[in-house]
Amino acid sequence: MCGIVGYIGNKKACPILIAGLTRLEYRGYDSAGVSTIEKKGLSIKKAKGRVKNLNTLDGINELEGTIGIAHTRWATHGKPSDENAHPHQDNSKTFSVVHNGIIENYTELRNLLENNGYHFYSQTDTEVIPNLIHYYFTKDKEKDSIMKFLRAVRNACLDLKGSYAIEVISSYFPDNMIVVRKDSPLVIGTCENEKYISSDIPAILSYTRDFYLLNDLEFTILSRTSAKFFDTELNEIKKKTDVIEWNSSAAEKDGYEDFMLKEIYEQPTAVRETIGSRISNNLKCEFEELKFTKEQLKKINKIYIIACGTAMHAGLSGKNTIEKLCRIPTEVDIASEFRYRDPIIDKNTLCIFISQSGETADTIAALKLAKSEGATTIAISNVIGSSITREADYSIYTHAGPEIAVASTKAYTSQVVLINILAIYFAEILKSTKKEILDNLKQEILSLPKKIEETLKCKDQILEFAKKVYQEKDMFFLGRGIDETVAKEGSLKLKEISYIHSESYAAGELKHGPIALIENGVTVIGIMTDEKLVEKTISNIQEVITRGAKTLIITNQKINYNSFNEAIVIPETNPLVSPILSVIPLQLLSYFISKEKGLDVDKPRNLAKSVTVE
Numbered sequence: 001m002c003g004i005v006g007y008i009g010n011k012k013a014c015p016i017l018i019a020g021l022t023r024l025e026y027r028g029y030d031s032a033g034v035s036t037i038e039k040k041g042l043s044i045k046k047a048k049g050r051v052k053n054l055n056t057l058d059g060i061n062e063l064e065g066t067i068g069i070a071h072t073r074w075a076t077h078g079k080p081s082d083e084n085a086h087p088h089q090d091n092s093k094t095f096s097v098v099h100n101g102i103i104e105n106y107t108e109l110r111n112l113l114e115n116n117g118y119h120f121y122s123q124t125d126t127e128v129i130p131n132l133i134h135y136y137f138t139k140d141k142e143k144d145s146i147m148k149f150l151r152a153v154r155n156a157c158l159d160l161k162g163s164y165a166i167e168v169i170s171s172y173f174p175d176n177m178i179v180v181r182k183d184s185p186l187v188i189g190t191c192e193n194e195k196y197i198s199s200d201i202p203a204i205l206s207y208t209r210d211f212y213l214l215n216d217l218e219f220t221i222l223s224r225t226s227a228k229f230f231d232t233e234l235n236e237i238k239k240k241t242d243v244i245e246w247n248s249s250a251a252e253k254d255g256y257e258d259f260m261l262k263e264i265y266e267q268p269t270a271v272r273e274t275i276g277s278r279i280s281n282n283l284k285c286e287f288e289e290l291k292f293t294k295e296q297l298k299k300i301n302k303i304y305i306i307a308c309g310t311a312m313h314a315g316l317s318g319k320n321t322i323e324k325l326c327r328i329p330t331e332v333d334i335a336s337e338f339r340y341r342d343p344i345i346d347k348n349t350l351c352i353f354i355s356q357s358g359e360t361a362d363t364i365a366a367l368k369l370a371k372s373e374g375a376t377t378i379a380i381s382n383v384i385g386s387s388i389t390r391e392a393d394y395s396i397y398t399h400a401g402p403e404i405a406v407a408s409t410k411a412y413t414s415q416v417v418l419i420n421i422l423a424i425y426f427a428e429i430l431k432s433t434k435k436e437i438l439d440n441l442k443q444e445i446l447s448l449p450k451k452i453e454e455t456l457k458c459k460d461q462i463l464e465f466a467k468k469v470y471q472e473k474d475m476f477f478l479g480r481g482i483d484e485t486v487a488k489e490g491s492l493k494l495k496e497i498s499y500i501h502s503e504s505y506a507a508g509e510l511k512h513g514p515i516a517l518i519e520n521g522v523t524v525i526g527i528m529t530d531e532k533l534v535e536k537t538i539s540n541i542q543e544v545i546t547r548g549a550k551t552l553i554i555t556n557q558k559i560n561y562n563s564f565n566e567a568i569v570i571p572e573t574n575p576l577v578s579p580i581l582s583v584i585p586l587q588l589l590s591y592f593i594s595k596e597k598g599l600d601v602d603k604p605r606n607l608a609k610s611v612t613v614e
């Protein structure tokens with residue numbers, strides 16, 4: 001939620017900041033702003049609405065400053081408005097701040113500051129930060145110095161409860177910027193005489209591949225040529241840069257109309273990258289990041305897979321494979337529920353956390369809880385160095401490349417692939433499944449990139465179907481077993497980007513209530529990829545056809561397609577990995593419906609990528 005960018009160098013900061021915000025807009029897009037250090041002091045330009053509105057503001061093109069901070073907002077405290085847009089300043093206009101996160105005790109801090117004569121001009125939680133910095137800066141009787149500035153920022157941060165990534169500039173220190181994070185993402189890209197700061201790597205990947213990945217409460221003083229890091233006691237700490245291998249064009253649309261379509265089409269490559277060398281052509285399965293022994297795995301009597309949204313749906317498919325291959329009871333939990341439901345965890349519990357961004361607040365909190373109760377933890381993420389990967393005992397990466405569209409597509413398929421490989425790896429150590437079965441599954445996984453390419457050929461058929469149904473108000477997604485997990489994902493995708501209400505059900509459950517909603521013309525989508533269950537699902541679909549439903553089926557089974565309005569036939573595969581293929585027509589369906597309705601596919605209303613607030 002919210003994207004922040006910063007620049008400190010020798011070029012004009014404003015165009016760089018606006019370009020960075022445009023790339024980060026998927027994190028929030030209800031208002032935006034920049035603050036730069038000009039000869040006359042701090043400038044502030046901000047406005048309600050999309051980042052492009054900034055270009056229309058008076059005087060924006062005259063900004064000459066070479067240091068600046070910027071923000072694109074997803075409103076939490078205070079409605080989207082010019083006043084609530086960031087950056088915010090203290091009353092004396094000496095400090096400008098942008099902030100991503102939530103300050104939980106802002107009312108208390110606001111009262112304290114008001115009692116000390118400060119006034120507030122916005123409804124945001126953020127406005128307390130520059131004023132607190134000013135408060136501590138003026139209370140400090142030492143001579144002005146960069147360390148005094150740092151002390152004021154540190155003291156202010158120690159008063160804050162909640163999550164934050166902040167950038168601070170001051171008219172008193174025209175050659176510096178201070179940044180710090182706690183439970184919200186922030187990275188620093190470094191070049192010889194420039195520093196680029198961002199909420200995530202792709203936004204600044206075109207400038208550098210060398211990044212400092214900040215840990216919580218590492219206070220950082222930036223100048224054009226240096227980055228100095230301090231702990232909360234203000235002792236200097238040494239940090240090394242990480243080299244990020246992503247190609248910068250991965251963060252561009254590359255001729256596609258939208259990031260979502262590009263990312264759907266990137267799935268063969270993304271899945272190839274996820275498999276990487278984890279399954280070799282001679283069917284050896286290796287995880288160089290993991291070092292589990294048979295004794296360790298034998299002790300595990302319970303696995304939780306914890307995630308949110310689409311990542312949770314990938315977890316459902318992981319449960320299916322882990323239970324089948326490893327015979328370890330596995331539960332899937334929504335992170336925001338897990339953290340508050342007093343789950344039964346001990347040292348024999350393994351918790352697997354899945355998060356594309358690695359920055360989802362609920363997932364991070366659930367991970368901290370699991371660790372504190374003694375569980376072994378594994379993070380599955382797409383973002384190197386992201387928060388969950390720094391918290392977990394083990395981290396494994398999907399390597400799907402940056403995912404920019406708010407609706408997750410290639411991250412999902414690569415998560416499903418990775419958790420299946422993880423299950424195979426465990427099963428081999430545990431010797432819980434026959435070699436032939438595991439080898440067959442490995443072969444299937446290796447053939448997935450080609451089969452995804454094959455599946456993508458259904459595009460035109462889906463487009464035609466989308467044109468027929470895009471004005472509908474309700475849709476239903478049905479499946480049994482593994483297909484139900486895909487029904488859930490298809491339904492979520494449709495809601496997110498086409499704003500059509502939809503429900504997903506286990507096909508056999510329909511007659512226990514929801515079938516009352518089926519009436520003439522309602523669209524029902526059935527997913528059937530498991531030979532053992534296909535006849536059962538067909539019977540359930542017949543029940544809705546009898547009640548007037550229009551049906552689309554997605555199948556790899558040899559069945560009579562004539563009873564359905566539309567049948568999408570996808571390549572055959574092992575049911576354990578079938579979601580990787582059967583989800584693709586559903587991704588395309590929600591995409592084309594959204595396009596037919598003229599909606600913003602990449603930035604659906606009310607949503608933001610990377611949900612860094614609770």
Ligand code: F6R
Pocket residue numbers: 308309310311312354355356357358359360363406407408409492493496610611
């Ligand atoms: C749906 C979607 C969300 C995310 C969820 C978790 O298309 O993108 O449901 O899957 O917010 O995000 P991560 O995986 O970053 O933890």
